[in-house]
């Protein structure tokens with residue numbers, strides 16, 4: 033085998049070295065015109081260009097970038113990523129789509145189709161004032177004469193996807209509001225990983241993804257981070273953590289966190305001052321799925337249709353398919369019960385409530401890799417606040433979760449009660465449905481409490497839930 037490969041290489045070499053073919057050489061078989069592999073259209077994978085009306089492109093592109101990587105690292109692509117904020121959202125997404133038609137031009141049957149000069153000229157005309165406003169010249173790579181062609185030469189309209197989109201959403205969305213276009217659909221694990229990685233790539237200067245470990249079935253527990261300096265803790269910069277989908281069948285939190293990541297990225301780029309300030313002054317870590325295996329089970333179960341008689345008012349069943357991890361461990365009962373230790377200590381007037389070490393006995397029990405990964409994560413980053421998103425009721429539940437009375441669910445505040453209840457209150461009040469006092473509304477169990485509750489008062493969990501662990505650990 034190896035020999036044959038060598039041989040072929042040698043022949044190829046000879047062919048390349050031959051300076052030129054004389055007519056006679058053809059008969060000796062020397063001069064078969066070297067067959068270059070036919071150029072093949074590839075997928076448009078540039079994050080900023082994923083809403084173009086076509087899906088195939090070809091490298092080298094119109095700017096002679098030979099690979100996707102080269103295009104991504106180019107100053108032209110960088111400009112596309114900041115142009116909305118430069119232009120204060122004006123002229124967008126037109127200008128970006130124009131740029132994409134040069135950086136990731138359309139490819140049909142192995143051939144690049146150039147964008148239309150007329151579209152370019154229209155955009156240039158309508159955007160002129162925005163560029164004048166910031167004293168910036170029209171970008172050279174959007175030169176309508178150089179990179180764009182006329183209808184006769186067979187061009188396409190790079191904004192055609194936009195027109196379709198606008199026709200679809202126009203009736204309901206006011207055009208002044210620069211908003212983030214988000215597709216609402218459930219995401220498989222693979223889709224979720226792709227979106228997170230793509231989002232981090234789009235926001236390279238403020239974002240990255242990293243894995244805190246693997247699930248039982250070997251799926252990454254993938255986190256996306258946002259901060260002015262991704263990957264580094266800066267002194268006094270608050271570390272914030274969001275976890276979703278700890279119960280694999282509770283998918284709302286997972287989806288919300290995927291959207292949150294996309295929202296933070298795109299709003300930052302759009303120049304949203306509030307989001308920029310947030311990202312510039314905090315470090316936000318988002319783990320949309322702590323239980324990807326459970327999610328797989330739950331979604332397979334949904335697809336097989338066995339849950340069609342789901343009763344909305346039913347209590348969450350402890351054995352609901354996909355709630356637990358692949359070892360059938362409920363991850364929200366799998367953390368060390370530090371609250372009990374705190375209660376015990378208090379009896380002996382040793383009432384320190386933070387930095388309680390994990391008791392050795394905990395490690396004798398079954399520790400799920402997912403819980404372990406989260407504990408390790410908490411040890412490596414000094415988080416100051418975190419939220420876990422569950423499904424089941426519409427309420428902000430704050431610690432403790434274990435009642436101080438062993439036999440009764442009762443109000444059991446932490447030493448930081450004022451902070452926790454204020455945070456819960458702020459969150460709930462910002463959501464009209466959550467703070468609405470109508471008990472008969474959907475998820476209205478806590479309507480009379482304004483949508484917040486002390487966990488232990490709701491139902492005491494005898495140890496092991498992440499939140500209790502969390503507030504005594506940090």
Ligand SMILES: *[C@@H]1O[C@H](CO)[C@@H](O)[C@H](O)[C@H]1NC(C)=O
Nearest residue numbers: 260304305306307308309312
């Ligand atoms: C956030 O930080 C970036 C980079 O330092 C800066 O360009 C931007 O203006 C800042 N935004 C706000 C609102 O402070």
Ligand SMILES: *[C@@H]1O[C@H](CO)[C@@H](O)[C@H](O)[C@H]1NC(C)=O
Nearest residue numbers: 378380381382383384385447
């Ligand atoms: C510990 O408890 C005692 C008595 O309940 C109280 O006076 C003291 O302030 C507490 N200390 C801390 C640090 O909470």
Ligand SMILES: [Zn+2]
Nearest residue numbers: 279282422423
């Ligand atoms: Zn849950």
